[in-house]
Amino acid sequence: MIKAIILGHNVYGSYMKQFIDRGYNRIVDEYGGEEIEPVAYWDYFGSTASDDADLPVLDHEMVRAFFEDGSAEILIVPQECYVGLNDYLTAFILIGIDLGNVYIAKSLDRSISSKDEIMDMFTPYYSCGTLPYMEFHVADHCNLNCANCEHYSGLVKEPVFPDFEKFTNDLHQLRKYIDTIGLIRILGGEPLLNPQVEDYIKLVSEVYPESVIRVVTNALLLRSMPDSFFETLNSCREGSGVHISLYPVMKDHIDPVISLLKEKGTTYAISPLMETFRKQQSLIPADDEELAQKYTHCYQKGCVNLYDGKLASCFLPFTTKYFNEYFGKNLPEDGAVDLYEDGLVIEKIMHRLSTPFERCRYCREAVEQPWHVIHEPSILEDWV
Ligand code: SF4
Ligand code: SF4
Numbered sequence: 001m002i003k004a005i006i007l008g009h010n011v012y013g014s015y016m017k018q019f020i021d022r023g024y025n026r027i028v029d030e031y032g033g034e035e036i037e038p039v040a041y042w043d044y045f046g047s048t049a050s051d052d053a054d055l056p057v058l059d060h061e062m063v064r065a066f067f068e069d070g071s072a073e074i075l076i077v078p079q080e081c082y083v084g085l086n087d088y089l090t091a092f093i094l095i096g097i098d099l100g101n102v103y104i105a106k107s108l109d110r111s112i113s114s115k116d117e118i119m120d121m122f123t124p125y126y127s128c129g130t131l132p133y134m135e136f137h138v139a140d141h142c143n144l145n146c147a148n149c150e151h152y153s154g155l156v157k158e159p160v161f162p163d164f165e166k167f168t169n170d171l172h173q174l175r176k177y178i179d180t181i182g183l184i185r186i187l188g189g190e191p192l193l194n195p196q197v198e199d200y201i202k203l204v205s206e207v208y209p210e211s212v213i214r215v216v217t218n219a220l221l222l223r224s225m226p227d228s229f230f231e232t233l234n235s236c237r238e239g240s241g242v243h244i245s246l247y248p249v250m251k252d253h254i255d256p257v258i259s260l261l262k263e264k265g266t267t268y269a270i271s272p273l274m275e276t277f278r279k280q281q282s283l284i285p286a287d288d289e290e291l292a293q294k295y296t297h298c299y300q301k302g303c304v305n306l307y308d309g310k311l312a313s314c315f316l317p318f319t320t321k322y323f324n325e326y327f328g329k330n331l332p333e334d335g336a337v338d339l340y341e342d343g344l345v346i347e348k349i350m351h352r353l354s355t356p357f358e359r360c361r362y363c364r365e366a367v368e369q370p371w372h373v374i375h376e377p378s379i380l381e382d383w384v
Contacts, residue, residue, distance in 0.1 A: 001037040005072045009041040009057045012078040015108050017041075017055065019121070020076075027115050039072055044081070044091070064095045076122065079107045083182025085132045087299045089313075089354055094296060099354055104128040126350045130180040135216075136306040138162060138200050139189035140319070144218050144247065147374045147382040148277040150300075151315055152322040153189045154374040154382070161194050162308070164203075170309045171207050173339045177346050181208050185243070187216035192225060198232045205236045212239040214269075219244045219257050230264035241267030247274055248371055278366035281384050283329065285361040294363055295356035304353060310336035313353045320359060327380060332358035 004020075006013045017038045025035040040056040042063050058066065066072040075097055082088065082104050092099060102125040112118060137151070139161055145154030184204050191197055197215065204213055213236045222242070233241055242261060246254060251273055261268045286294060295301065300314045307318040317335035324331055335357035337349050374382040 001035050002074055003039045003070075003072050004036050004074045004076050005040050005042050005058065005063060005066060006038055006055075007042045007044050007075060007077045008081040009043045009053060010045060010081070012080045012108075013041045014054075016076060016078050016105055019105075019108060023112075023118050024121065027118060030115070031119050033119070036074075036076075038076075040066060042075070044085075060091070060095060063097075067095070067097055067101075074101045074103055076103050076105055077125075078105050079130065079180070080109070082130060083132050083180065086183070086302050088132060089302050090297065090299050099125045104130055126347045128350070129178045129346055130182075131178055131304055132182045133185070133302060134178075134181045134183075134304045134306060135185040135187055135315070136162075136167075137188050137315075137318075138186055138191045138194040138197055140322070141193065142188060142190040142218070143193060143220055144190065144249065145373045146247065146277060147372050148279045148281075148369060150278075150280075151187075151189060151319045152326075152383070155322040155326040155378060156189065159193065160189075161196070164196055164199060166309070167200070168203055170306065170339065171203060173309065174306060174311065175207055177339070177344070177349055181211045183214065184208060184211045185214045185216050190218055190221070191215055192217050192221040198229055201232050201236065205240075210237060212237055214241060214243045216243045216245060218247055219250050219254065222257050223260055227264070230261075230266045233266055234264070239267060241269075244268065244270045245274065246271050275371055276368040277371045279369045279383075280363050280366040281323075282362050282364045283331075283384055286364070290364075291356055291361050294365070295360050298360070298363065301354075307336070309340055310338050311349060311353070312336035316359050316363075317357070323383065326378065331362050334358045335360075 006016050020036050020038055028035055038055055040058045041053060043057045043059055092102065103122040104125060106121050139159070140153060141156040141159055142149070142153035186197070186200055186204070201213060201215070204211065215233065303314045305312050305315040305318060312318065312335050317333055320331050320333050323329060337352045
């Protein structure tokens with residue numbers, strides 16, 4: 001018996017336990033496999049199920065204890081829960097769960113008609129072609145130029161757009177390895193500066209029709225967008241729409257934007273007003289101990305970014321070049337996987353996305369700074 005914790009004390013966790021008890025364990029013998037014993041639910045999202053759970057319900061610390069004393073050997077993550085997670089790596093690593101002991105369960109929201117399908121239900125994390133989240137730039141530059149923008153958009157002095165044809169090929173190349181993405185965010189820089197932004201939305205919706213798509217914008221240009229922009233977003237999977245990052249310059253101008261979005265019937269979310277910004281960059285490399293500490297707690301390592309045919313666990317492998325060029329520095333620009341690399345396999349991609357890299361040595365504990373736009377010309381204090 002393999003002792004398993006199921007992530008989620010919710011309807012998906014409950015269905016998963018029933019599937020294991022009534023489906024998987026009844027036939028696994030025939031395939032020479034071992035039965036799974038669900039030992040607990042991990043109350044990761046806060047309970048949505050009734051209190052009379054059929055298994056113990058654990059918080060984060062209790063999950064850690066179960067793994068440490070051998071009461072649990074593996075973690076089973078229902079796909080419906082996994083695609084909604086954006087900081088799963090942080091949570092798993094903090095608790096000390098080896099990602100080699102994590103299994104992503106395929107969705108139960110479909111008919112399963114054969115024993116082979118039942119046996120094929122659990123995929124090791126490193127082999128699963130599923131990402132909870134991915135983002136990509138459609139413009140590297142911005143019309144706001146905030147200091148401490150982690151994408152260094154204020155240092156991009158000329159318009160920089162990806163080549164649409166190349167991006168189309170890159171997205172199809174990604175599709176060979178990753179077949180499901182929960183949430184795809186189109187951002188920058190300021191994505192609404194790209195006159196082809198609708199083409200990108202349509203493309204993503206064609207290649208990943210089951211993904212929720214969000215355009216992340218500072219909203220300065222939203223009221224000048226044509227009707228077709230909103231119609232295109234409205235035609236994507238339910239939940240798709242606009243995410244507004246609300247900066248002080250828009251504070252007194254946001255009401256008409258909200259009215260417009262309501263009028264267009266476009267789903268939207270607005271961040272809290274960002275009067276401070278996180279500064280986390282250093283020019284002094286962290287030692288191995290600090291690196292491990294920083295990476296373990298970094299919630300951005302799940303911000304998987306696709307850029308110029310490469311995939312990385314955050315945007316910094318791609319945007320650090322702007323900082324280096326502007327200030328004549330030499331921070332590492334490593335950490336990405338080339339999707340066209342010979343012999344590439346999904347396991348290599350997933351390992352890369354969950355491993356610290358040299359650029360991480362220059363990220364530190366974030367300090368909140370008052371929000372402001374960069375100096376002109378920019379100075380190091382805008383960033384470091
Ligand atoms: S609005 Fe966003 S992308 Fe633009 S400079 Fe500010 S933080 Fe960067
Ligand atoms: S470079 Fe590393 S530590 Fe810095 S934000 Fe990206 S993943 Fe996190």
